[in-house]
Amino acid sequence: MKIDTRFGKYGGMFVPETLMPALEELERAYVKLKDDKGFKKELHGLLENYAGRPTPLYFAGNLSCKYGCRIYLKREDLVHTGAHKINNTLGQGLLAKYMGKTRLIAETGAGQHGVATAAVGALLGIRTYIFMGTLDIERQKLNVFRMKLCGAEVVPVASGAGTLKDAVNEALRDWIANVRDTYYVLGSVVGPHPYPMIVRDFQRVIGEETKKQIMDVEGRLPDAIVACVGGGSNSIGMFFKFLSDDVKLYGVEAAGLGMDTNKHGASLCRGEPGILHGSLSYILQDKDGQINEAYSISAGLDYPGVGPEHSALKDAGRVEYVGITDKEALSAFKELSLLEGIIPALESAHAVAYALKVAKKMKKEDIIIVNLSGRGDKDMEHVMRVMK
């Protein structure tokens, strides 16, 4: 490998030998293309005209008024397909195209990454297969239909609990068997090197835009930034540009039914270092090292691992990782809808909930930015059931 595969002690490439040459090939292609003028121009064009970037940084006046500080929302919910996932799938889809791969595979939990990959597959004319747990297929019917409309084949995964972790396992197995012609579009900053780096680089645009926008309107950096963390792609995308600034960064994990229950997805807050899906990072595991099932009301946060760069940021103390329960997330979900007319994804509602907690302790002129990573349309059925 040409590039350091670790973030501090985390990361690495813990994969079966069959995949190693593919990861080497991917790193080579990425190093060559990331500074390639043609590639950059094509990606920039798609981000602007296909996905709708830059996304607004919206001053949430009503929230600010009620909670007593200046609250901004980075509107990733307004990007094409409804979540930040498209930033990454456009980047990786183009990589696949430039590498001459003829088949895309991806895993999905909530279905947002699946939809974003299916859209890019359609756009670029590459056959696309989405691996999705059977439980998630049941929970996220609308997104399954969206993927199919875009021509992707949705492959049900019945092993394990039938959720995101199992979908990743199956996507890796497919990749092992079809590694020569297949590109694996990983949906978060997890997995073996070089994925955590590549996905972060394609999501960095969130924080880069945000920094410019806040400087334009406020003339200064924010005091705090809040983003939710499942695998951790929207949060690292938001945080990266601010890492060396004097800005408090909060990563919000799913506390599910409570941090002290065994029903949560808080890998950083409650996990320990271990190896899952190709990298060393904080994971939820038992005393033997068997992987525990994660839980959250939001299908995008119930993953028992997290990106290795987050693990390094936790140990370094640069980002504070916290938890928000299902109940708190749901109440923020309603609050944002009522006060601003913006219905967030349940994942993003976790970030909103924590931001409102932080806001109460801040001064009137303090600035908080919340990364609103996705919109709530996909969660309507689920929330209707829960709110009954």
Add this chain to the structure above:
Amino acid sequence: MNVFGKRKIFVPFVVVGDPDYDTSKKIIMKMIDEGADMLELGFAFSDPVADGPTIQLADKRALDNDACVDSSFRMIQEIRKYSRIPISLLIYSNLVHRRGIDNFYADAHNAGVDYVLVADVPIEEAGPFLDAARNHGVDTVFIISQTTTYERISLILKNVSGYIYLVSILGVTGARKGVSHDTLDLVRKVTEKTDVPVLVGFGVSEPAHAQKIVTAGADGVIVGSAIVRIIEKNLDDKKKIVDEIGKFVREMKEAVKRATQKY
């Protein structure tokens, strides 16, 4: 212990504790009785990404019946009382990491393990695993597959101390219908380059496959899914599981022996 030499060997694989501790022990004893030259034993893991559906279900059955790393080591200690047969472990990295890499190899050595293959540790990540193996006198095993480049093959051969596990197909574990020319070419390519023993696994399920592979120059074959499938098919009849596996091991061993004589 050197099991390799001029003769070709047959290595059956099962997951320790599949379908339950006692039956698993009987299966392993039976495989020894019927002439297995070495055992490859898997430690059950919740997320076995290199394995197809057959072995995934075996892992799940074992875990559902309380298999854990301690009980798996205990099984090996019990086998050791019965036989000096070489034992090779197949395991996923998190189980090793969680126990502490050095502790794991110490425990493996004390239980009587001869070889360890960590399925998701490529040579780049192998440093601490190689050190621990050396410290505790356990031999290492690495995979070479159809995608492994010449540079990687050399690097792997430089570091391996036990044998090469040559993955015969592009894909995860599971029984396949035939043996491809690519597989046989890879066997020739690797055996020409090295004196390190080469065992071929993944997709080997019939005596005819085994014969072709050892005739091409491999030192032996590892058969897993075909054996585990016998367990899966006869879950309501434990005695039949043991008998059928015994019969299968005998046939495979015969095939390998015949190929040795021809060779």
